[in-house]
Amino acid sequence: MSQIPYESAAYEASSVEGCYWTATCAAPDCPPLEGEAQAEAVVVGAGYTGLSAALHLARAGMDVAVLDRHGPGWGASGRNGGFACIGGSKLDRGQMVRAYGAEARAEWVRAEREAIGTVERLAGELGIGIDRHSDGEAMLAHSARAMADIRADAGPAGAEYGVRAEVLEPESLAERGLSAAGMHGGLRLPVGFGLNPRKYVTGLARGCLAAGVRIHGNSAVARIVREGGAYLIQTPSGRLRARRLVLATNGYASDDLPDWMRARFLPVQSSVLVTRPITAEERQAQGWTSDLMAYDSRHLLHYFRMLPEGRFLFGMRGGIRWTPAAHRKIRAQMRADFEAMFPAWTSVETPFFWSGLANLTRRLVPHVGPVGDWPDSVVAFGYHGNGVAMASWSGLQAAKLLLGEAHGLPGFVMAAPKRFELGRARRLALAGAYVWYGLLDRR
Ligand SMILES: Cc1cc2nc3c(=O)[nH]c(=O)nc-3n(C[C@H](O)[C@H](O)[C@H](O)COP(=O)(O)OP(=O)(O)OC[C@H]3O[C@@H](n4cnc5c(N)ncnc54)[C@H](O)[C@@H]3O)c2cc1C
Known part of the structure; x- marks a missing residue:
């Protein structure tokens, strides 16, 4: 595999095992790319970013192919907490105003609101049953x-x-x-609502297929080169030529796909527990009967919500390594935190546990813009663990950029992201950051 910042197990099909959402809806059949092919636009990555971009490009009349290492929603989009909420940057209001000014902040807030509206609109237009709940x-x-x-x-x-x-x-x-x-x-x-993330991403994929998009699963892109005014995309069993490129690999990106990406992103693990169904008596005993999605005010926050089917979802930051031992440790830590916060549920089992990669940028804001100096290309990533809405919106903006349409991207989102220090070892810096934020959270 190409230059990936985590252990290779994080990128294998099996890394999504244990995810509660997988069994809640079936993925469409997406055969691999075989042999030589052409498209007007190629999208690498079939999560919210890539599928939203592909749908918009196809609706504008373009012939679009989407390639994914595994399949639609295999990445973070099919395994997240399902909070369709504001967010996407780690800067708070004061920090953003100081860094970019009040007008840029207002543009950002507009984008956050529009992002939630994008999810609502797409789910409505495509008739996706997303199991919506929670008023804000x-x-x-x-x-x-x-x-x-x-x-x-x-x-x-x-x-x-x-x-x-x-x-x-x-x-x-x-x-x-x-x-x-x-x-x-x-x-x-x-503002915002909860949804089943896998139903949403699967619905987007089906919407793309209905709009004429070709989606190829099991088609890991190994190389992208410019040749004769087009992009030449190499996968294990095929080669695709396209004049336009959307890179939508977010936390699963590689440092050399293409070299411009090197150290401009920092994938971080987030992990989730889901309980067995909790009875009405058990909910009363704990005093948690609301369907409101919630999180706590810690820097290293917990996020949680009662799902419409009566199971409770509880998530938090994951480990620094992607190994069985690291996952056992984080699962035990999560279980301890869950019992500390919901002491009446110490006998409620949590049979589902999984992890996935979200993505940070050095300036703590998302990025949507060209891939270096490559013409007719866009890359979108870095939603800081809040991408259900922001990735859906960013994919749409990426398509608008490629089509030359008016877009709503604040200037700081379009500025090329700075590189992290430490190169491919950059995630090791997270250890110090987690200790520091853990100390702050004790105040
Ligand atoms: C556990 C967890 C919980 C989260 N909870 C929330 C939440 O509650 N609310 C919220 O707003 N956000 C949440 N997030 C973040 C959110 O899921 C992401 O921001 C969002 O899904 C990003 O979408 P994406 O399409 O950009 O990337 P992804 O969905 O990660 O998709 C990237 C795709 O690119 C593909 N890919 C990568 N490299 C290649 C290659 N070389 N060739 C072909 N394909 C490739 C991958 O296979 C993958 O399918 C969470 C994330 C995690 C991990």
């Missing part, structure tokens, strides 16, 4: 200090998103069915 999301304060910040920020946050942000006083958590141990209150922002 709640952030629960893990400390008195975090609650003080929430009180101070509720007004500006609501004003920025054009909604009423609701402060959840500590004593109201129980009556709202949002009781988790150690929480000091919270904030509900009525």
